[in-house]
Amino acid sequence: MSVQREVLAPEVRTFFHCAISARDGRRCFYCRRNFRRRPMRRKTLDHYIPYRLWPAWDIDNLVLACEGCNVTKDDLLPWPLVWLLLAVFQQSEWELTA
Numbered sequence: 001m002s003v004q005r006e007v008l009a010p011e012v013r014t015f016f017h018c019a020i021s022a023r024d025g026r027r028c029f030y031c032r033r034n035f036r037r038r039p040m041r042r043k044t045l046d047h048y049i050p051y052r053l054w055p056a057w058d059i060d061n062l063v064l065a066c067e068g069c070n071v072t073k074d075d076l077l078p079w080p081l082v083w084l085l086l087a088v089f090q091q092s093e094w095e096l097t098a
Helices: 010-024 067-073 079-088
Strands: 043-047 062-066
Touching: 010 043, 010 062, 043 067, 062 067
Parallel strands: none
Antiparallel strands: 043 062
């Protein structure tokens, strides 16, 4: 199931890139490769919690990722978040849905 994303204006995209670079550094959030040392590495904005689950352009949910990592992650939950959710919620509270 895909959710239609709005297209960001170039100045908004630039603002997000600058703000996230200041917050997290100029590295891919997933593989930690430096964008400065490899200027041709294409950096992308990635929704840490997939857009289909949190359909907003909230800066708290955005990270910089190289194109390869972003494509690999796709719209899946990152494993550290899955592990945290499994640790917090008791199995007796799980509800299976169809």
